[in-house]
Amino acid sequence: MRYSTLLIALPICISQAHAELVINGQPASTSTAVTTSNTSNPSSYSPSNNFNQCIANLRSNAIAAGVSASTYDRYTQNLTPDYSVIEKLNYQPEFKTDLWDYLSGLVDDERVQEGQQKITQYRDVLNRASAQYGVPVETIVAVWGVESNFGNISGKYPLLQALGTLSCEGRRQSYFRGEFFATMRILQRGDLTEDQLKGSWAGAFGHTQFMPSTYERLAVDFDGDGRRDLVSSVSDALASTANFLKRGGWQTGMPWGFEVQAPSNVMASGRTNKIALGTWASRGVTRMDGSAVIQGNLSSSTPAALLAPAGANGPKFLVFKNFDAIYGYNAAESYALAIALLSDRLQGKPGIIASWPTDDPGTSRAERRELQTLLLQRGHDIGDVDGLIGDKSREAIRVEQQRLGFAQTGRAGQQILRALRAEQLMK
Numbered sequence: 001m002r003y004s005t006l007l008i009a010l011p012i013c014i015s016q017a018h019a020e021l022v023i024n025g026q027p028a029s030t031s032t033a034v035t036t037s038n039t040s041n042p043s044s045y046s047p048s049n050n051f052n053q054c055i056a057n058l059r060s061n062a063i064a065a066g067v068s069a070s071t072y073d074r075y076t077q078n079l080t081p082d083y084s085v086i087e088k089l090n091y092q093p094e095f096k097t098d099l100w101d102y103l104s105g106l107v108d109d110e111r112v113q114e115g116q117q118k119i120t121q122y123r124d125v126l127n128r129a130s131a132q133y134g135v136p137v138e139t140i141v142a143v144w145g146v147e148s149n150f151g152n153i154s155g156k157y158p159l160l161q162a163l164g165t166l167s168c169e170g171r172r173q174s175y176f177r178g179e180f181f182a183t184m185r186i187l188q189r190g191d192l193t194e195d196q197l198k199g200s201w202a203g204a205f206g207h208t209q210f211m212p213s214t215y216e217r218l219a220v221d222f223d224g225d226g227r228r229d230l231v232s233s234v235s236d237a238l239a240s241t242a243n244f245l246k247r248g249g250w251q252t253g254m255p256w257g258f259e260v261q262a263p264s265n266v267m268a269s270g271r272t273n274k275i276a277l278g279t280w281a282s283r284g285v286t287r288m289d290g291s292a293v294i295q296g297n298l299s300s301s302t303p304a305a306l307l308a309p310a311g312a313n314g315p316k317f318l319v320f321k322n323f324d325a326i327y328g329y330n331a332a333e334s335y336a337l338a339i340a341l342l343s344d345r346l347q348g349k350p351g352i353i354a355s356w357p358t359d360d361p362g363t364s365r366a367e368r369r370e371l372q373t374l375l376l377q378r379g380h381d382i383g384d385v386d387g388l389i390g391d392k393s394r395e396a397i398r399v400e401q402q403r404l405g406f407a408q409t410g411r412a413g414q415q416i417l418r419a420l421r422a423e424q425l426m427k
């Protein structure tokens, strides 16, 4: 399990944090990062333990875990807790984010264009990493784009402080202690400095948003300077992402999956219940253009699962082992689908063809900024235009939806955008 930083909108403003995202009523362990206005508010969490005593008690565990006594003392002597991370850990979203809203913000034209620029800019290193690890350039860049928006959003929490606090408070102390000690081992080895170790509230950091233990296990030095640096070296970060996918079982030359048409009596299997691709073919499942699912490197015995992430009336996908390799990055199907679809777009393939089961589709980040601008023009105090739909934007949308006689969902969908856009043009 890991925590990473994604850029999507949530109701409660949080900064570089992770939260449980509810997709169609199912909590996904997908993480989110929303930049906000209320990050300076002091934490209201009341600790149940004495932090300094806890840190002192952990010293022997750290030493047993390979942290030297001098390293532990050096990095804990001035360590103070930040209880706001416990609030992030305990955060429960009240607003359900539909999958189409989630994907429309993560896989939008802006991210495709920026990804294509990155492919051009880093073509040599991407080609080398792709050749060495057997993972397509576009998949590597798609992970980068979804994890940290190509290194633009990687988190601001000092890792030792966040992980030290999570080691002494809250419900996953044992897990976070392992990450706290791993952070110290990274410092002890000299790969990174304490200043560089800033990340999400849960400790994911750098271009790849690896947790410290994942970093130790899978980071590689690809620029040859002798250090594994996923904070400042794009080369190291891209190769480490490719290494992650390879170690996660990526099969070179195979697809992650593709969108399909399936007869209405064919039920989705779920990701983990793969059956022979030939069986899906015999049940009448085809590619979107009607052609056979078995083509290229795929055979009738290739294990495949049928996903219908928005139910029987939404888009359906056949997915293979490589989808699981992407899934391993963040343990959420919505997240894996975002990376898979972004990688397709970066390869010049179309996005999803079937419609989502909604009459009010989601908006891109550019459209969300446009909507926020329209809300500001109507006098709503929603803070900055940042494309992140937080509490204030959502409340303003509800007010406008009420005025227009729409259902008051607070969603930044196409319906409210089009209505406010049309009104603005009439002015």
Ligand SMILES: [Ca+2]
Residues within 6 Å of the ligand: 220, 221, 222, 223, 224, 225, 226, 227, 228, 229, 233, 236
């Ligand atoms: Ca390096």
